[in-house]
Amino acid sequence: MTLASPKIETAPAYDRVARGLHWSMALLIVATFILGLVVDAFPKSWEHGIVETHKVIGITILALVLLRIFWRQGHRPAPSNELSPLTERASGLGHFGLYLLMFAVPAIGLGYAIMRGQGLNFGLFAIPPFALPVDRALSRPVREIHEWAAYALIGLAAVHALAALWHHLVRKDGVLRRMLP
Numbered sequence: 001m002t003l004a005s006p007k008i009e010t011a012p013a014y015d016r017v018a019r020g021l022h023w024s025m026a027l028l029i030v031a032t033f034i035l036g037l038v039v040d041a042f043p044k045s046w047e048h049g050i051v052e053t054h055k056v057i058g059i060t061i062l063a064l065v066l067l068r069i070f071w072r073q074g075h076r077p078a079p080s081n082e083l084s085p086l087t088e089r090a091s092g093l094g095h096f097g098l099y100l101l102m103f104a105v106p107a108i109g110l111g112y113a114i115m116r117g118q119g120l121n122f123g124l125f126a127i128p129p130f131a132l133p134v135d136r137a138l139s140r141p142v143r144e145i146h147e148w149a150a151y152a153l154i155g156l157a158a159v160h161a162l163a164a165l166w167h168h169l170v171r172k173d174g175v176l177r178r179m180l181p
Contacts, residue, residue, distance in 0.1 A: 012078040013178045021068045022179055025061060025102065026157070032057040033154055036147070052121045055113055059120065062106035069099065082173040094160055101153040108146040115139040 014022070035054040039047060083091060113120070117134040120127040167175035 013180075014077050015075055017071055018068075018075060018077070019179055019181060021064060021071065023181075025064050025068065028057050028061050028064070029102070029153065029157065032061065033150055036150065055109070055118075055120055056122055058106040058109045061102065062110065065099065065102040065106075077178070080175060080178070082167075082171075082175060091163075094156065094163070097156050098153070098160060101149060101156060105146065105149045105153050108142060108149060112139055112142045112146050115142060 013019070032054050035050055035057070039050045039054070042050060080088075114130055114132065115135065116139050117129045117132065119129040164176045164179070167173050168177070
């Protein structure tokens with residue numbers, strides 16, 4: 001006698017573009033967060049290159065989150081019948097927080113770079129620093145806000161990932177599979 005596994009009803013998956021944006025942004029956010037954490041662990045001669053890479057990835061994340069918001073407006077995900085109204089509300093608030101932080105962290109970082117008189121070097125071209133007076137006393141709190149917002153983003157993303165794993169491993173519903181390739 002064999003036990004039949006329960007049939008799992010799964011809402012339609014997110015489209016290919018939404019999945020690609022989701023996973024590429026997840027990787028870029030983790031990569032730039034790690035670069036921000038370990039910049040001081042490398043030789044001083046590497047610092048400029050690491051900081052420039054951190055900034056370029058941050059600008060890329062900012063562009064991708066804007067693209068993602070734009071894409072989502074015309075490509076709403078199919079509703080999942082697997083979530084209770086309370087869970088649906090919590091999910092919506094979590095996603096709103098993620099989008100807000102995915103925009104705010106690089107935007108604040110860009111503001112910090114401008115306030116510090118830094119340009120952006122994209123390798124093939126560079127944007128020189130703006131001709132603004134450098135005010136280190138004003139830029140220091142902006143840097144701290146950028147850092148705390150980055151920690152909040154990573155923390156909320158970790159809760160998001162744990163919720164997805166909970167759905168997949170405990171509830172055994174199709175919530176995670178909707179975002180998998």
